[in-house]
Amino acid sequence: MxxxxxxxxTLAVLAIFSTRAEESLPxxxxxQKLANFPSCTLENGATxxxxxxGYRTFGKLNENADxxxxxxxxxxxxxxxxxxxAAKNIxxxxxxxxxxxxxxxNGVSSSPSxxxxxxxxxxxxxxxxxxxxxxxxxxxEVLGVKQLHAVVGLSMGGMQAFEWAVRYPDFMTNTxxxxxxxxxxxxxxxxxxxxxxxxELYRLCECEAALQAVVGVGMLGDMPGTLAANxxxxxxxxxxENRAKTYFESPRQSWDHQRQAQAMIKHxxxxxxxNDMQQAAKAIKSKVLIIVGKDDxxxxxxxxxAFAKMLKAQTLILDNGCGxxxxxxxxxxxxxxxxxxxxx
Amino acid sequence: MxxxxxxxxTLAVLAIFSTRAEESLPxxxxxQKLANFPSCTLENGATxxxxxxGYRTFGKLNENADxxxxxxxxxxxxxxxxxxxAAKNIxxxxxxxxxxxxxxxNGVSSSPSxxxxxxxxxxxxxxxxxxxxxxxxxxxEVLGVKQLHAVVGLSMGGMQAFEWAVRYPDFMTNTxxxxxxxxxxxxxxxxxxxxxxxxELYRLCECEAALQAVVGVGMLGDMPGTLAANxxxxxxxxxxENRAKTYFESPRQSWDHQRQAQAMIKHxxxxxxxNDMQQAAKAIKSKVLIIVGKDDxxxxxxxxxAFAKMLKAQTLILDNGCGxxxxxxxxxxxxxxxxxxxxx
Numbered sequence: 001m002x003x004x005x006x007x008x009x010t011l012a013v014l015a016i017f018s019t020r021a022e023e024s025l026p027x028x029x030x031x032q033k034l035a036n037f038p039s040c041t042l043e044n045g046a047t048x049x050x051x052x053x054g055y056r057t058f059g060k061l062n063e064n065a066d067x068x069x070x071x072x073x074x075x076x077x078x079x080x081x082x083x084x085x086a087a088k089n090i091x092x093x094x095x096x097x098x099x100x101x102x103x104x105x106n107g108v109s110s111s112p113s114x115x116x117x118x119x120x121x122x123x124x125x126x127x128x129x130x131x132x133x134x135x136x137x138x139x140x141e142v143l144g145v146k147q148l149h150a151v152v153g154l155s156m157g158g159m160q161a162f163e164w165a166v167r168y169p170d171f172m173t174n175t176x177x178x179x180x181x182x183x184x185x186x187x188x189x190x191x192x193x194x195x196x197x198x199x200e201l202y203r204l205c206e207c208e209a210a211l212q213a214v215v216g217v218g219m220l221g222d223m224p225g226t227l228a229a230n231x232x233x234x235x236x237x238x239x240x241e242n243r244a245k246t247y248f249e250s251p252r253q254s255w256d257h258q259r260q261a262q263a264m265i266k267h268x269x270x271x272x273x274x275n276d277m278q279q280a281a282k283a284i285k286s287k288v289l290i291i292v293g294k295d296d297x298x299x300x301x302x303x304x305x306a307f308a309k310m311l312k313a314q315t316l317i318l319d320n321g322c323g324x325x326x327x328x329x330x331x332x333x334x335x336x337x338x339x340x341x342x343x344x
Numbered sequence: 345m346x347x348x349x350x351x352x353x354t355l356a357v358l359a360i361f362s363t364r365a366e367e368s369l370p371x372x373x374x375x376q377k378l379a380n381f382p383s384c385t386l387e388n389g390a391t392x393x394x395x396x397x398g399y400r401t402f403g404k405l406n407e408n409a410d411x412x413x414x415x416x417x418x419x420x421x422x423x424x425x426x427x428x429x430a431a432k433n434i435x436x437x438x439x440x441x442x443x444x445x446x447x448x449x450n451g452v453s454s455s456p457s458x459x460x461x462x463x464x465x466x467x468x469x470x471x472x473x474x475x476x477x478x479x480x481x482x483x484x485e486v487l488g489v490k491q492l493h494a495v496v497g498l499s500m501g502g503m504q505a506f507e508w509a510v511r512y513p514d515f516m517t518n519t520x521x522x523x524x525x526x527x528x529x530x531x532x533x534x535x536x537x538x539x540x541x542x543x544e545l546y547r548l549c550e551c552e553a554a555l556q557a558v559v560g561v562g563m564l565g566d567m568p569g570t571l572a573a574n575x576x577x578x579x580x581x582x583x584x585e586n587r588a589k590t591y592f593e594s595p596r597q598s599w600d601h602q603r604q605a606q607a608m609i610k611h612x613x614x615x616x617x618x619n620d621m622q623q624a625a626k627a628i629k630s631k632v633l634i635i636v637g638k639d640d641x642x643x644x645x646x647x648x649x650a651f652a653k654m655l656k657a658q659t660l661i662l663d664n665g666c667g668x669x670x671x672x673x674x675x676x677x678x679x680x681x682x683x684x685x686x687x688x
Contacts, residue, residue, distance in 0.1 A: 185577060186571045187566070189577050190563035190564055191560075193556075194560030194584075197553045197560065201551075201557070204549050204553070205545060205548050207548065209545050209548070210545060212538075216535075219538075220534055221564075224531035224646065227531045228530045228531065233527075235530070236537055300568040
């Protein structure tokens with residue numbers, strides 16, 4: 001694997017498992033916008049109050065208000081991290097009104113770490129459906145979108161894309177779920193449950209050992225070859241130590257990570273359809289593209305592939321030894337497949 | 345995958361990541377023996393004092409004292425756990441004098457958890473070579489073995505087998521390294537470094553959350569399909585909670601786990617040969633059989649396969665979707681290959 005790919009995969013893994021990208025771009029600058037709602041009512045009956053939703057837009061809404069493409073964010077990612085999708089014309093802003101929206105709990109939209117009234121552990125549990133509902137309100141109440149051309153999401157963004165397809169089937173024309181899943185299988189749940197224990201331990205000990213373990217668990221989501229290419233055996237412990245030092249800007253972010261992980265753990269697009277994925281598949285009206293990484297050990301591909309079969313959806317299995325990093329490793333194939341699908 | 349295989353893989357994973365098997369057999373019963381040395385001098389200059397080495401034997405030493413097969417133990421495993429290799433005639437006790445030896449730090453041989461004079465964190469760091477040296481002394485000073493027919497080891501036992509082949513090349517005729525490695529690559533080190541952080545956190549918080557995370561990290565070493573077959577998504581958190589409750593018989597065992605993991609992290613059979621694996625390969629005189637699991641994410645197979653090429657060793661790559669559990673999942677192939685190799 002040549003160096004550029006390794007570099008890109010490293011970026012991807014950092015994006016997934018750190019908040020670094022966020023650091024490079026101060027909030028509310030370079031295009032960050034906020035929609036302020038008095039409150040957001042959640043599926044579990046709780047309320048986020050007040051409820052702000054961060055977003056960035058690229059391109060323009062057309063007269064019919066039907067050329068918007070929504071991009072929800074991956075775990076701990078923010079709208080700045082995802083701007084490359086518009087900047088590189090993977091989702092072409094000359095053609096589409098690209099709306100990148102900060103998922104609840106990402107530290108930009110309402111989150112445990114930035115709420116004054118529902119701080120830290122007082123912030124209510126929300127689910128992937130609540131993220132999607134907040135995005136629907138942004139599109140319809142603030143941006144005047146009448147029909148989504150597509151939702152395109154990666155990783156936790158892919159989970160939101162699946163949720164969108166079931167929750168607002170008439171509002172959208174295309175669904176692109178990349179390294180996402182309609183429901184987390186046991187393995188993925190083990191990952192997030194483990195990570196959440198580490199968040200608890202971090203708050204308990206107020207020590208870096210817990211964050212070093214978080215970095216370590218991130219490494220275990222890598223492909224062994226990718227990790228070996230990035231980090232020498234002797235460099236593993238120092239890398240864990242160094243990344244732990246800057247892992248959080250504030251300890252409060254541990255609650256953001258925990259709440260988003262909790263949302264993923266409970267994610268199940270058939271939860272209101274008798275847990276029947278066939279019913280979920282039948283509820284979907286949009287055209288669907290499903291992209292997975294064959295050996296992905298962060299969002300394992302089996303549930304998405306099984307759902308793709310039910311839908312008879314267009315499916316792309318990336319298999320370049322990059323695990324969860326495939327859409328970056330196989331960037332050209334990813335970009336070409338998505339942009340062609342959206343233009344069909 | 346049918347239920348028996350799943351059961352066997354579960355046993356294997358428990359054996360690797362828990363101390364349950366040990367619980368079922370009280371120490372010093374059912375054939376447990378102990379060799380008591382006044383001290384064991386370690387490669388780093390430190391001393392274990394006194395130094396006891398646990399073992400079990402099956403079959404009889406022949407007149408030439410050259411029919412012994414040594415089986416060193418896997419991570420946290422003990423000689424009771426490994427007795428099935430003799431009981432099932434995988435290493436036939438009618439033919440061989442089978443010596444299963446408890447690795448240093450396993451809680452039976454001298455260990456942080458059972459040392460009165462060097463308790464817990466005062467127990468010196470030892471390496472895989474020190475395990476092997478203690479076993480050589482047992483064979484030569486206590487059991488009167490003149491030549492080993494073979495060393496057969498699984499997982500950390502496979503690491504010891506590789507070490508044996510380089511350290512005592514004239515003393516042994518055959519080496520069988522199963523799901524082992526001559527040196528840990530970055531990925532494997534990330535696993536043990538992460539686990540050791542959890543041992544530290546456990547002692548710091550004296551809380552089950554740390555052990556729940558240990559169980560979780562064990563699950564992440566599984567194949568996703570195996571984990572899904574064993575544990576429903578809803579069962580993941582309860583399983584982590586339940587296993588954590590009985591994970592240790594005593595908190596002192598956290599030091600046993602840590603010291604053995606530290607031994608693995610530094611494992612490198614070429615460490616005294618200018619870190620040159622070619623020199624290590626040249627030092628070996630025994631015939632070598634190397635067995636790996638293709639998708640093993642506990643002991644990843646790349647270093648063993650590279651070393652097999654240098655040695656032109658007989659190699660078996662097990663690929664039945666069982667990861668580190670392949671020798672149990674593919675039990676017949678494993679048994680047949682090993683027993684035939686030893687009879688050649």
